[in-house]
Amino acid sequence: MGEANPDRRPSPDALLALADSERRGRLKVWLGAAPGVGKTYAMLSAARQARQAGTDVVVGLAETHGRADTEALTVGLETLPRRPFSHRGHLLAEFDIDAALARHPAVLVVDELAHSNAPGSRHPKRYQDIDELLRAGIDVWTALNIQHLESLSDVVTRITGVTVRETVPDTVLDRADEVVLVDITPSELIQRLKDGKVYRADNARRAIDHYFTPGNLTALRELALRRTAARVDDQMVDYLRQNAIEGPWPTAERILVCVGGDARSMTAIRAASRFASGLNADWLAVHVERPEAAPEAGASERIEETLRLAERLGATVLRPSGRDIVTEILRVARAENATQIFLGRSRGGVWRRLRGRSLTAAVLERAGALSVHVVGEDDGEGPAPAGMPRLRLPALSLSGAGAAVLAVAAALGIGSGLVRYVELPNLSMIFLAAVVLCALRFGTWSAVLASALSFAAYNFFFIEPVYTFTVAKPHELLALVVFLLVAIAIGGLAGRLRDQSELVRSRAGAIRSQYEFARKLSGTAKLDDLLWAVASQIAAAVGGRCLVLLAEGQELVLRGAAPPDDEMGPAEWTAAYWAMTHHEPAGWRTGTLPNARLQFRPLRTARGTTGTIGFEPADPARALTGERERMVDALIDQASVAVERIRLVDDMSRAAASAESEKLRSALLTSLSHDLKTPLAAILGAITSVRALGARMDDAARSDLLLTIEEETRRLARFVSNLLDMTKLEAGGLDITPDEVDLAEVLPGLIARAALLLPGLTVKTRPWPPSATVRGNPILVDQVLFNILENADKYAGPNAVASVGLEVADGRVRLVVEDQGPGIPADQLDRVFAKFHRVATGDGRAAGTGLGLAIAKGIVEAMGGTIRAESPIAGTRGTRILITWPLAAPNTRAGGPPEGIPS
Known part of the structure; x- marks a missing residue:
């Protein structure tokens, strides 16, 4: 080695x-x-x-x-x-x-x-x-x-x-x-x-x-x-x-075994498995589906059983589709790099020789460089006795046979009527039309029967001597034989065209159904709606019922059902949990808990198995066909992608909310670090100066320091009050006492108090009505107005001037506060009432905590009013805050502000 x-x-x-x-x-x-x-x-x-x-x-x-x-x-x-x-x-x-x-x-x-x-x-x-x-x-x-x-x-x-x-x-x-x-x-x-x-x-x-x-x-x-x-x-x-050790490697053989609907396929599967095991080779089990050919009774069950056996023995199962079985087998063999083909020996007999070469002979003839192994039959299923061929009757329905008889009878009637009035050299075209109609409507075998009946009717009624099957003239016999061959050929071609068109229509319907299902899933934003659509589509695909269960923690919860029921026994629940935890199918027609009435398959996403989908066909005694099996697999895959998409959207929403929360938290910490430290630093400095200098300070200096302590303490108290009020507003705990507040009476006192607390701001008033009553809390109205004036004091610059007006019209009261400051940028006008949002001042710094207007908005809306901002109001400068409340009492006369308030 x-x-x-x-x-x-x-x-x-x-x-x-x-x-x-x-x-x-x-x-x-x-x-x-x-x-x-x-x-x-x-x-x-x-x-x-x-x-x-x-x-x-x-x-x-x-x-x-x-x-x-x-x-x-x-x-x-x-x-x-x-x-x-x-x-x-x-x-x-x-x-x-x-x-x-x-x-x-x-x-x-x-x-x-x-x-x-x-x-x-x-x-x-x-x-x-x-x-x-x-x-x-x-x-x-x-x-x-x-x-x-x-x-x-x-x-x-x-x-x-x-x-x-x-x-x-x-x-x-x-x-x-x-x-x-x-x-x-x-x-x-x-x-x-x-x-x-x-x-x-x-x-x-x-x-x-x-x-x-x-x-x-x-x-x-x-x-x-x-x-x-x-x-x-x-x-x-x-x-x-x-261990990356070089040495002799086995030859890379790859084996393909053909699977059909007879018992010989089982023998071929086991023989191929033994051969592949001896060669250490991969192997494939291939069943070619012919959509235009109806399977024999029981053939579908035998095929599914054989393919399941191949899977248990380690084969890769493929289900290609095509009309020519030999061509499709060889195409798959070359595409999958197969080196050897296994197939069961085709039964011989007169009937098969009449119909053409057997599958075995056709594969041997066209295999080329591929090695072909023909597996003999078991003793218990020996060849049919000589002279007793196994006939396979054509797939001719009663409706197709009846249509052939009626079509030929109609052609005969039309021909008989025409020959009475018109001399026609050849009536075969009428019978060909009947053959084509049967082929297009009922398929190839109906056309073949119509060809045979047309041959007999044309000979019996229109070829001399009439009313006998004898043909007197050789050229008429030749014409009759040619008619039969052409009729069969045209009928076969037309029947194939019909079969192909039905196949295309069927596949187009399946593709359209999947496309519509995909569109429905892509347009569904809610998980419950999605799961209902998935359950309905899979139930329709299997012709039975479907249940969708999602994992919530360690439990499975039924989230969708079609029809809408939740009938699941202990065996079904056990199979569902098994499918989710072991990531493999369980239940009906599987190797785990096959006594369960439903088959559960895991719902796999990029995060792992998030649930199971269980389905029960209309006839549990019959296995799903290969086409329906692939349809169910495709639908489950689409459902997995859709569930993952909705959950990703939910995750993105939560991530965005978390990012916004983090942004607010960062802003709050920044505000706290600045707006708490600044007044505390001023208070600490003033107190330290008073204690250090003591009696050496004159009265004016001591008064100045005490005033600083008082102003910064009030500032700090307002800041803490704003934080508490904002918390109450968000928690819905702000107490709005349903009392009547006459703004015309309370505003003068509020404005006078603001003038004391905001000495740098000049507040002017405009004439307003003698009464403007709203329902609310006077203390909270005071806070709203003070927060707006304080905001003007911060942003309007030195020697700021603000005006306050009060209007009553159309049953509403409007409070208007204007300043002549630099105004609010247009891109920030919609965000001035957001928490912690602050507009930069002239020196590039942001003033305040960003809570004043947010609190004002919350209080106004809690009292049933609205608030908005306009800017600019004069040229490129100025800001106007408009507050509107419903009028609580009638307003009868006009006037101006009470005496003592500047105008």
Whole structure:
């Protein structure tokens, strides 16, 4: 073997497979050629040794079959109790997977890998239980006989004559981390049978006579040795790839097996699986769908069953569509780089020879460089007896046959009527028209029948001698034969055109349905509406019902259903949880909980599995066709994308809200850091000066410092009050006492108080009515006006002048405050009432906290009024704040401001 090459990198696929295996438990399989070779004995012996070495080993299940030496090995090993099951009046004891998961040992011994579980179990097969244990991180030791491998079951049946009913997919053994071959010679095994170490004496004699013959045991032993050698070779190749070691690599073979609707496809699938396993090759199972051809009764079920078998054996399943099966098979083979083709032998017979070359012969003729393997039939399905060909009747419906008869009768009537009045040299065109009409309306076989009937009618009624099938003139016989051939050809072409048009119409309908569904999903903004649309579309696709469940925390919640019901039993809920947690289908027609009435599939998004979609077809006894299966897959994929889109939009909205909140928080902190520090610094400086200088300060200086302390304290109090008021407004806790407030009476006092607190601002008034009553709180009205005047004082500059006016009109009261400052930029006019929004002053700095106008807006709107800003109002300068409230009392006379207020 070669050495590691530093210039060669390990295989990415091998490293990914290694990483995946490290996340799972390790599977160790004791493989034997036949019962009695000592698999369970060897496995329990290894378990005892591991236990003595300190490993946490637990026996989940061991089938000793009453053998004393095997039972002795279980003494001293922890053994899980079996779970009782009641089935048809019998009490069965099965492996308890839930107890094993709860115990979670380092190594769990679970015998009889191919065992079928009792009905009602979580999984139909024990190998599926083991797979769940491996995903939970538990190492599992198990035992298996070679005859239970799916790909070898038919070979074992031919060798031994015994049908193997319990099988395990080959992929289970392929994924095993270790395979231990338990091997003894046929003579040793037969002697063990005779000594009663395998079965009781009477059973042992029957087994030796029928199953355990030297020839059978030798063949089974060879199969076990070959399969183990292939697994060891796979492990060596994996090691070479993981460690970038150069060496001989196996030839890159790729196998394609053709799947049809007959039982021979099963044989071809198993043969291809064995061949691919021996070559370490990938393989494909291909079924070509012919949309224009109706499948035979039961063929769809056989095809789906065969393709599921291929998937279990490790094949990649493809379902191309085309009219010419051979052309499509060869196209797929070349596109997928297949090197060998497997197909079952086509049955011969007179009828098939009349219809043309068989599929086998056509593939052999056109395969070119591809190797073609023709798999023989099992003995139980031998060829049809000579002279008894298997006829396949044409797919002719009663309506098509009736239409052919009526069309030919109509053509006959028209022809008979015409010949009475017009001498026509040839009436065959009338019958050709009938053939074409049948082809276009009812398909090829109706046209063929119409051709035959037209041939007979034309000969009987219009070819001399009439009313007999005798043709007197040779040229008329030639014309009649040509007519028949042309009629069949035209009918066939027209029928194909009809079939193609129906196929195109059907596919166009499916594409249009998906397109409309995609448009509906893209235009849906609400998750509930989306899920309802998904459920309705999938229910229509399967012709049954559909449920959509989304994960909310650790629970699944039913969010959509069509028809709108929530009928789910325990089996359905269990299958739904399984599909979500294990990211694989569960329920109806799957390998997990197949007794559930619905099949649940995971709803996968970029974030993982976020829910499940369950569907139940109208006829649960029939599997979904390949076309409907693909339709459901496409709809689920579209639903996943749409759910992810809506959730991303929600995330973006939350992120935007969070960013805005962070922005406000930053602004608040900035405001607090500035507007709290500034007055505190002034207060602290003044107090420090008074304490330090004391009696040495004159009265004027001391008064000045005390005034500074008073002004900054009031400023700080207003700031804290603004914060509290803003909090109350946002929480809806601001108390608006429903009292009558006459603005004409309270405004003078408010303006006078503002003049004392804002000495740098000159406030003027304009004439207003003697009464302007609104409903509200006078204290809050005071705060609104003071916040607006304070805002003017901050932004209007030195020697600022503001005017206050009051108007009553149309049952409303308007309070107008104007200043002659620099105004508000047009791009910020709509945001001046937002929290923490501050307009930069002339020196580029932002004044205030940005809460004054926001609080004013909140109070005004809480009192049922409106507030807005206008700027500029005179040239390029000035700002006007307009507040409007509903009038609470009638206004009767006009006048001016009370005495003592400047105008």
